[in-house]
């Protein structure tokens with residue numbers, strides 16, 4: 001029985017690799033079956049523009065949710081780099097080009113920027129008070145992520161503050177309207193509720209997305225992965241290999257059956273048997289294979305644009321681009337912009353203005369560039385455009401992407417002295433070094449159902465009081481566990497579902 005393992009994992013994303021390391025360390029035999037030719041799923045670095053030595057984090061790009069404990073447990077050397085700038089948002093008021101730079105700790109020019117843009121000190125004070133309250137939630141929730149699911153009542157009692165109701169019970173939009181006056185500031189805060197989530201500000205699904213963006217490691221800081229996202233995957237592959245994990249790539253699983261407690265998992269050429277089966281692929285994709293009903297979930301609703309630049313563009317407001325692009329650069333993400341874009345997209349139209357944010361990896365970490373590009377002053381830029389749901393691409397994916405890309409670049413150029421096109425590197429055929437990925441591309445390339453970057457809608461990080469205890473990875477089939485972003489407390493580059501799926505297997509094994 002050469003293809004018999006204790007555990008078979010379908011899908012080779014970072015959660016699969018993390019689960020495999022924990023399980024192999026505990027002495028179990030593990031095989032990972034990945035449909036693509038390489039491992040990593042949404043967590044890869046690639047030479048997106050083959051003529052240039054630049055390894056971009058092609059899909060996911062920043063890390064917050066990966067607990068330090070997982071890194072320590074597995075002895076990983078993977079590091080993330082802290083950013084002293086949280087965000088920058090250019091704004092035109094009365095024909096004056098201004099900008100709001102928000103630094104960590106609100107130091108430096110942050111206070112004067114707030115004053116200039118929001119006409120006073122009340123918004124910066126509101127900001128301080130809101131995020132101090134959100135911290136109380138992060139302090140309680142973050143330490144629970146690698147244990148069995150806590151109940152709603154347990155967490156609520158531990159938080160014991162009005163922020164519980166504000167973030168868990170009341171739609172985020174209502175809270176932001178009560179806490180902040182400025183359209184711009186409300187929008188910057190709301191962004192964390194809408195990343196990858198096609199929602200109105202007043203739908204609780206935005207609250208859930210917001211929570212995951214604010215609790216990582218108890219700080220909610222979004223850090224730069226040193227060496228790019230692929231650095232994490234490379235290290236995990238090396239560790240898993242050294243522990244004897246078997247990788248089978250180009251192995252799309254098409255059949256699963258179970259008989260007398262043994263799973264048989266088949267790709268087109270081979271079968272694998274195992275006592276435990278872990279699903280790193282999305283729950284909807286698993287349901288398709290099992291022939292069951294996929295969970296109802298929102299469409300993915302973002303475009304990802306990857307760029308290679310010969311120089312950073314100068315800004316009309318005069319802020320040094322090295323400062324403006326050092327954190328997350330928001331544009332056209334006012335509260336009212338989000339509402340308009342959502343309404344337009346929900347009615348089937350490409351938003352007139354696509355709310356977007358960008359980040360420059362190379363201002364924090366040049367190791368993703370070859371020495372020649374470093375010397376020539378090249379940079380990478382990653383853009384995440386919001387409220388562009390899969391349905392907008394169904395008729396003609398290529399044409400919709402072209403319209404959206406053109407729109408995004410024109411929007412961005414409103415804030416720049418140097419048009420972004422003049423900063424992009426060129427391929428030898430004269431084409432610009434820029435690519436755009438739609439939700440449908442993500443489905444096709446890495447199996448995200450209709451581009452949903454979290455595999456399915458995120459869930460609150462707790463169970464209801466009357467629900468069964470568990471790790472948040474259980475399915476209706478005994479010994480088949482979710483081991484990917486679709487688990488409760490999944491979503492994002494966190495390794496949490498991988499850790500928790502391994503814990504569920506080890507618990508089942510010992511009972």
Ligand SMILES: Cc1cc2nc3c(=O)[nH]c(=O)nc-3n(C[C@H](O)[C@H](O)[C@H](O)COP(=O)(O)OP(=O)(O)OC[C@H]3O[C@@H](n4cnc5c(N)ncnc54)[C@H](O)[C@@H]3O)c2cc1C
Pocket residue numbers: 010011012013014015016033034035036039040041042043058059060061062063064065251252253254280281282285304442445446447448453454455483484485486491492493494
């Ligand atoms: C554009 C984009 C930007 C993002 N940005 C961030 C970010 O900055 N920070 C962050 O924390 N998160 C981000 N995310 C989300 C994050 O990347 C994912 O939630 C996370 O990587 C999921 O990891 P995973 O291991 O659970 O699954 P995945 O990485 O999705 O891996 C699942 C694997 O299963 C494979 N598979 C699918 N079907 C089959 C089959 N039938 N047989 C075999 N294999 C199969 C797929 O090919 C894939 O390799 C982003 C996601 C995207 C798409």
